[in-house]
Amino acid sequence: MQKFIYTLVFLAFVSTLNAQWEADVRLTNNPAYSWGSYNNAWTIAANGMNVHVVWDEERDGHPEIYYKRSTLSGLTWGADTRLTNNTAGKYYPSIAVSGSVIHIVWRDLRNLGSSGNNEIYYKRSTDNGTTWEADTRLTYDTLKSYNPSIAVSGSVVHVVWHDERNGVPEIYYKRSTNAGVTWGADTRLTNNPAFSQDACVAVSGSIVCVVWIDDRDNNFEIYYKRSTDAGVTWGTDTRLSNNTNVSKTPSVAISGSVVNVVWCDLRDGNEEIYLKRTTNAGANWGTETRLTIDTNSSTFPSITMSDSFTHIVWKDKRNGNAEIYYKRSTNAGVNWEADTRLTNNTSNKDYASLAASNSMVHVLWSDYRHEATEKYYKRNPTGNVISGIQHISSEIPTSYSLSQNYPNPFNPTTKIKFDVARVGDVKIAVYDAMGREVQTLVNESLQSGTYEAEFDGSQLTSGVYFYKLITGDFTETKKMLMIK
Numbered sequence: 001m002q003k004f005i006y007t008l009v010f011l012a013f014v015s016t017l018n019a020q021w022e023a024d025v026r027l028t029n030n031p032a033y034s035w036g037s038y039n040n041a042w043t044i045a046a047n048g049m050n051v052h053v054v055w056d057e058e059r060d061g062h063p064e065i066y067y068k069r070s071t072l073s074g075l076t077w078g079a080d081t082r083l084t085n086n087t088a089g090k091y092y093p094s095i096a097v098s099g100s101v102i103h104i105v106w107r108d109l110r111n112l113g114s115s116g117n118n119e120i121y122y123k124r125s126t127d128n129g130t131t132w133e134a135d136t137r138l139t140y141d142t143l144k145s146y147n148p149s150i151a152v153s154g155s156v157v158h159v160v161w162h163d164e165r166n167g168v169p170e171i172y173y174k175r176s177t178n179a180g181v182t183w184g185a186d187t188r189l190t191n192n193p194a195f196s197q198d199a200c201v202a203v204s205g206s207i208v209c210v211v212w213i214d215d216r217d218n219n220f221e222i223y224y225k226r227s228t229d230a231g232v233t234w235g236t237d238t239r240l241s242n243n244t245n246v247s248k249t250p251s252v253a254i255s256g257s258v259v260n261v262v263w264c265d266l267r268d269g270n271e272e273i274y275l276k277r278t279t280n281a282g283a284n285w286g287t288e289t290r291l292t293i294d295t296n297s298s299t300f301p302s303i304t305m306s307d308s309f310t311h312i313v314w315k316d317k318r319n320g321n322a323e324i325y326y327k328r329s330t331n332a333g334v335n336w337e338a339d340t341r342l343t344n345n346t347s348n349k350d351y352a353s354l355a356a357s358n359s360m361v362h363v364l365w366s367d368y369r370h371e372a373t374e375k376y377y378k379r380n381p382t383g384n385v386i387s388g389i390q391h392i393s394s395e396i397p398t399s400y401s402l403s404q405n406y407p408n409p410f411n412p413t414t415k416i417k418f419d420v421a422r423v424g425d426v427k428i429a430v431y432d433a434m435g436r437e438v439q440t441l442v443n444e445s446l447q448s449g450t451y452e453a454e455f456d457g458s459q460l461t462s463g464v465y466f467y468k469l470i471t472g473d474f475t476e477t478k479k480m481l482m483i484k
Contacts, residue, residue: 032059036351041094041149046357256438271297
């Protein structure tokens with residue numbers, strides 16, 4: 001009876017999760033302009049309770065890169081940190097985080113007129129943003145390098161940008177395998193006489209996904225390219241959109257082998273948001289899904305995934321002025337909830353970006369309500385709750401343990417029971433037969449007790465999978481079989 005009552009309460013709670021958006025928080029406060037990333041690269045990143053944001057700002061007469069962090073999931077914020085300091089312009093930063101290491105890239109004009117032009121620079125912190133190392137120049141050529149995007153998985157850091165060294169903009173890639181200490185050579189990802197630009201990168205383990213806009217067929221369309229070996233080799237270009245109107249501003253997210261790509265499309269007479277997804281990292285793709293339907297423009301979508309939770313924000317003019325809207329899917333992009341309007345005032349908003357960590361969803365944007373643009377932030381403390389976990393007993397176990405899933409074999413769902421002996425961080429992840437993480441069932445701080453998590457393999461193929469319980473001082477792995 002107690003478990004039944006708990007389940008009813010939990011399900012009622014989950015049904016209202018998406019309504020818990022808190023008030024706007026103003027992060028910057030000065031008369032200068034504060035901007036984000038033009039090519040939908042992320043300007044906010046979250047890891048546990050730590051939230052990190054970057055932007056470029058002209059408070060000292062020329063654009064510099066600034067950073068700010070919260071160590072309490074966005075509840076309170078520290079002071080601004082100026083990361084660059086020279087008289088040249090810096091623009092369009094992008095941020096990624098892995099553990100306590102924070103990685104930032106941006107476009108920089110300090111080499112204008114010498115050995116370079118617009119170049120890509122990089123900076124990192126290894127202590128969660130407390131201190132920062134010196135800038136690292138990533139590109140060296142006599143023509144322009146624009147609009148970088150960065151992603152990280154463990155110690156492997158991936159950067160993409162578009163570059164004019166070949167006469168027209170092409171997509172280039174660079175990686176570090178030691179968390180940004182040293183960097184490999186540039187890799188040219190596109191090779192055609194047309195424009196390829198506005199690249200965005202995402203990563204899950206060894207799978208690296210890049211999207212960009214390309215007019216090789218005399219119309220800007222969305223293209224996709226992937227690497228399955230952490231950037232060592234790359235597959236062929238895949239065209240995702242196909243219409244006679246312009247497609248632009250793509251954003252990509254990946255969780256396991258599920259990839260979701262969103263972009264803005266003019267095929268219906270005004271700008272709307274479209275989505276395309278794959279469940280096998282891009283080997284083949286489903287049909288397009290139109291996510292917005294209104295008579296005014298919806299532009300600059302930004303997407304992120306946290307296991308099966310998929311979150312999107314964008315700029316929308318359905319109410320006359322530009323507001324920030326949000327939409328989410330709880331099953332990796334198969335179905336979508338209704339649009340949620342996040343902002344509501346007479347000013348315009350721009351360059352929205354978002355991140356998800358633990359149960360939280362974090363959104364950052366540029367806002368004109370104070371004449372000059374300022375950075376604003378909003379959070380939903382329960383928008384990313386993993387709904388498949390149940391606390392079935394508060395009796396303190398004598399030790400950690402991981403039970404065999406049941407049923408086993410299963411199709412497509414199964415339950416996994418585990419004991420938590422002490423309060424602390426707990427993770428349960430599912431891996432395929434190649435050792436690639438395909439889904440995280442639990443990744444949060446739990447009280448002592450017995451829990452049950454549900455694994456849904458509906459988006460995966462039949463076969464052997466492994467699930468692993470990970471705590472600060474205990475790990476255990478078991479095998480399960482899904483037969484469809």
